[in-house]
Amino acid sequence: MTEFVFGQRLTTRVKLKRGHTNHSNKAWVEVPILEKNVRVIGIRTLSNGNVDYGEGAIYEPTEFFKALLVVEKMSSNPFYIKI
Numbered sequence: 079m080t081e082f083v084f085g086q087r088l089t090t091r092v093k094l095k096r097g098h099t100n101h102s103n104k105a106w107v108e109v110p111i112l113e114k115n116v117r118v119i120g121i122r123t124l125s126n127g128n129v130d131y132g133e134g135a136i137y138e139p140t141e142f143f144k145a146l147l148v149v150e151k152m153s154s155n156p157f158y159i160k161i
Contacts, residue, residue: 080161082146086118094124094145094158102129104137106145108160119156120147 092108099105105126125139145158 082118082121082161084118084120088116088118088146088148088159090114090116090148090159092159094160102131103127104129106143106158106160114150116148116150116159117152118146119149121145121161122147122158124158 091110091113093111094106095109097105097107103126106124122145123142124145125143126141127137127139130136130138144161146161147156148159149156
């Protein structure tokens with residue numbers, strides 16, 4: 079696994095966005111974006127999983143993976159990219 083350092087610069091053409099594959103399945107999907115030069119500001123563990131809407135909404139993760147939290151400019155909103 080490649081090591082990433084806080085403040086490291088990268089170039090990306092995709093970002094992760096939370097989506098639904100069906101009514102009860104929540105997953106992070108890669109969305110194409112224009113090429114951006116970004117800076118690493120953190121590493122997070124994200125999960126995909128299922129939601130049971132029986133008695134309240136209960137989320138059960140089925141898969142875990144690492145993602146980088148990156149930002150294009152320090153004044154813009156951060157987003158995730160898959161490692």
